[in-house]
Every structure is written in C-alpha cells, then in structure tokens.
Amino acid sequence: MSHYTVCHYEKCYGPPVSYSTHIERKKADGTEHVPYNIKRRDLTRHNKEFIKEAREIGRSAAIEKRLDAVRHQKDADGNEYERKIRKGQICCIEIRMSASVEGMAEIIEQGRLMEWCRESIKWAQKEHGKENIVSAVLHMDEETPHLHVSLVPVVSGESKKQRTTKKRAAKDKEKAEKNGEEVPKKKRRYKKKATVETLRLCADDVMTQWDLKRRQTEYAVAMAPFGLERGEEGSPAKHKDLAQYYKEQYELQRGRLDELLKELAGQEDLVKEKNREILKKDSQIREQEKELNETR
Known part of the structure; x- marks a missing residue:
C-alpha cells in the first residue's frame, strides 16, 4: 500500500x-x-x-x-x-x-x-x-x-507586479514600433537610492x-x-480545513447517535409490550390460583 x-x-x-x-x-x-x-x-x-x-x-x-x-x-x-x-x-x-x-x-x-x-x-x-x-x-x-x-x-x-508592468511596457513598445506609432512615454517617477x-x-x-x-x-x-x-x-x-473536517465528523456521529436512539426507542416499545404480556399472564395465574383455592 x-x-x-x-x-x-x-x-x-x-x-x-x-x-x-x-x-x-x-x-x-x-x-x-x-x-x-x-x-x-x-x-x-x-x-x-x-x-x-x-x-x-x-x-x-x-x-x-x-x-x-x-x-x-x-x-x-x-x-x-x-x-x-x-x-x-x-x-x-x-x-x-x-x-x-x-x-x-x-x-x-x-x-x-x-x-x-x-x-x-x-x-x-x-x-x-x-x-x-x-x-x-x-x-x-x-x-x-x-x-x-x-x-x-x-x-x-522585483515583485510580481513590477515584473508584470515591465513585460506589459515591453509589449506596448514592440507593438507601437511595429505599427509605426509613437512609443508611449513612461510615467515619470522619482529616482530612489539603490539598496x-x-x-x-x-x-x-x-x-x-x-x-x-x-x-x-x-x-x-x-x-x-x-x-x-x-x-x-x-x-x-x-x-480539507480542520474545522470543516471536525464539523463533518460531528455531524456523522450525530447521525449515528440519532439512529441508535431511534433503535433504542423501538426496543423500549417492545420491552413495554413484553412487560404488559408478563403482567397479563401473571394476573391470569393469580386468578387460576384463587379459583383452585376456592374449590378446595
């Protein structure tokens, strides 16, 4: 791998x-x-x-x-x-x-x-x-x-901007010379001391x-x-940004938790139904025991 x-x-x-x-x-x-x-x-x-x-x-x-x-x-x-x-x-x-x-x-x-x-x-x-x-x-x-x-x-x-400006000026000059036009004058700038x-x-x-x-x-x-x-x-x-990754992980875990809660809720209903059946049977057994004691 x-x-x-x-x-x-x-x-x-x-x-x-x-x-x-x-x-x-x-x-x-x-x-x-x-x-x-x-x-x-x-x-x-x-x-x-x-x-x-x-x-x-x-x-x-x-x-x-x-x-x-x-x-x-x-x-x-x-x-x-x-x-x-x-x-x-x-x-x-x-x-x-x-x-x-x-x-x-x-x-x-x-x-x-x-x-x-x-x-x-x-x-x-x-x-x-x-x-x-x-x-x-x-x-x-x-x-x-x-x-x-x-x-x-x-x-x-030179910065990227300076390089781009120089390239553009060179292209403009070449184009002007090719068409026989006047070469555009550069904007006057104050001369800076060399470093x-x-x-x-x-x-x-x-x-x-x-x-x-x-x-x-x-x-x-x-x-x-x-x-x-x-x-x-x-x-x-x-x-993927860390914050986005952890947000997605949280949402994924939240989704799994919701599914688990639904499953548990279904099981809770099943347990309640079973309890009702047990109570019903328990009640029936008690009645049968009562009838048996009365016949004696």
Missing part, C-alpha cells in the same frame, strides 16, 4: 499570537491552552519545538524578530531607513508536514520519527532560506503526528501555483527514504 506525503501551505491571517496559541498549546498570558481536536492529551508533553530561537523566546517573538529585517534596512551608502509593513499583510505562512496515517505509523514503528522531522525541516530551510523558517513544532497529541513549520515570507528582488538588497514581505511570491506544485514533487523526493511518495498529480482531491 502506498504512503503519501502531506505538505500543505496556508496563509496565516491576523496577528501571530492567534496561531501561536494553538501551535504552542499556551495562551498569551502563559496559561495552558487545550484545543478541541486533541485526541491524546497525555501525549502533549511529547510536542517539540525544533528551532532554538523559537524555543527560547517563543514563536510570535521569533516572527516579529524576522520582520524587523524588513522594517529596518540599509541603502548602498550604509544609511538606515525604515520600510513599513502594510496593515493586514500576511506575515507568516504555515507549512503543515505529515504523511498518511499508515505512513506515519510505520515511521514511528521504525523509530525514525525524529529523523523524519529533521529532514523535513532541512528541506523547508533549503527551499525558503534558513532565516525565514522561524519555528517548527511537532504535534504528537492529535490524530496523526505532524509538523507545523512557520515561514516568514521575506523575499528580495544593497531590498527585502520585502510577499506571501503571493512564495505561494504561486507553479511553485506549490513543484514543492509537492520535490518534498516527496526528499521523503522517499522513509517509504513515502507524492500523491496523485492532478487529483481532484482537495485539502
């Missing part, structure tokens, strides 16, 4: 602390947080943070520290300048790494779980840059062991459809030594 890899990318909306509560199993005030989907609370103590800095200062602080590299930069002359992060901008991407239930069970049985974790984190660091992987937490207390790898999408170079390497925050550059598809294949190749392989390419199967 084939064991498939799981490598799911998801944008984190809102402040980092909202996701950290679930991942670190503790609230902002340090008190314990117990999610509704925990299957084995006794295994929570086996959850593990693999990134040293996140272990020392916490996941949320580690994300903020990496964001400071975007906020405070230097130009070519060595002068510092600040770059604002837009309100509501995606500051973190969660990479959920795991395998099919049977595949993870086999890895644990072989005693290779920690090796699998290290290799998965190593792949993520190589793919996105070691400095951008700020946290990697193993969860053992849910249905299937899995890693929550936190990626801060810091990139450099050594401008860093910016852009989740869309990280999560292009082509890149996501490529990573599924490359991650599966990296996990091949563990007996794992890529899922069927082009499969209509879609990733």
Whole structure:
C-alpha cells in the first residue's frame, strides 16, 4: 500500500499570537491552552519545538524578530531607513508536514520519527532560506503526528507586479514600433537610492501555483527514504480545513447517535409490550390460583 506525503501551505491571517496559541498549546498570558481536536492529551508533553530561537523566546517573538529585517534596512551608502509593513499583510505562512496515517505509523514503528522531522525541516530551510523558517513544532497529541513549520515570507528582488508592468511596457513598445506609432512615454517617477538588497514581505511570491506544485514533487523526493511518495498529480482531491473536517465528523456521529436512539426507542416499545404480556399472564395465574383455592 502506498504512503503519501502531506505538505500543505496556508496563509496565516491576523496577528501571530492567534496561531501561536494553538501551535504552542499556551495562551498569551502563559496559561495552558487545550484545543478541541486533541485526541491524546497525555501525549502533549511529547510536542517539540525544533528551532532554538523559537524555543527560547517563543514563536510570535521569533516572527516579529524576522520582520524587523524588513522594517529596518540599509541603502548602498550604509544609511538606515525604515520600510513599513502594510496593515493586514500576511506575515507568516504555515507549512503543515505529515504523511498518511499508515505512513506515519510505520515511521514511528521504525523509530525514525525524529529523523523524519529533521529532514523535513532541512528541506523547508533549503527551499525558503534558513532565516525565514522561524519555528517548527511537532504535534504528537492529535490524530496523526505532524509538523507545523512557520515561514516568514521575506523575499528580495522585483515583485510580481513590477515584473508584470515591465513585460506589459515591453509589449506596448514592440507593438507601437511595429505599427509605426509613437512609443508611449513612461510615467515619470522619482529616482530612489539603490539598496544593497531590498527585502520585502510577499506571501503571493512564495505561494504561486507553479511553485506549490513543484514543492509537492520535490518534498516527496526528499521523503522517499522513509517509504513515502507524492500523491496523485492532478487529483481532484482537495485539502480539507480542520474545522470543516471536525464539523463533518460531528455531524456523522450525530447521525449515528440519532439512529441508535431511534433503535433504542423501538426496543423500549417492545420491552413495554413484553412487560404488559408478563403482567397479563401473571394476573391470569393469580386468578387460576384463587379459583383452585376456592374449590378446595
């Protein structure tokens, strides 16, 4: 039977602390947080943070520290300048790494779980840059062991919008020259001071459809030594959100419970009928005993 890899990318909306509560199993005030989907609370103590800095200062602080590299930069002359992060901008991407239930069970049985974790984190660091992987937490207390790898999408170079604008301008110029028309003038912009390497925050550059598809294949190749392989390419199967999955499980169990209650209700009516028959027979026996005593 084939064991498939799981490598799911998801944008984190809102402040980092909202996701950290679930991942670190503790609230902002340090008190314990117990999610509704925990299957084995006794295994929570086996959850593990693999990134040293996140272990020392916490996941949320580690994300903020990496964001400071975007906020405070230097130009070519060595002068510092600040770059604002837009309100509501995606500051973190969660990479959920795991395998099919049977595949993870086999890895644990072989005693290779920690090796699998290290290799998965190593792949993520190589793919996105070691400095951008700020946290990697193993969860053992849910249905299937899995890693929550936190990626801060810091990139450099031209944005997708800039590349698209340049391509469009080049096409317009080529078309104008071909038709003998005047080349449209570029809108005047103020010249900016060149920087050594401008860093910016852009989740869309990280999560292009082509890149996501490529990573599924490359991650599966990296996990091949563990007996794992890529899922069927082009499969209509879609990733299901945890909340949706547990909602469906609840509705399924509710349906089964309703059927059981109906069955028990039917049995209750049957028991009542049997009790009436027994009482009727008991009454008949008492009358017969009374008649027998009178004849004596």
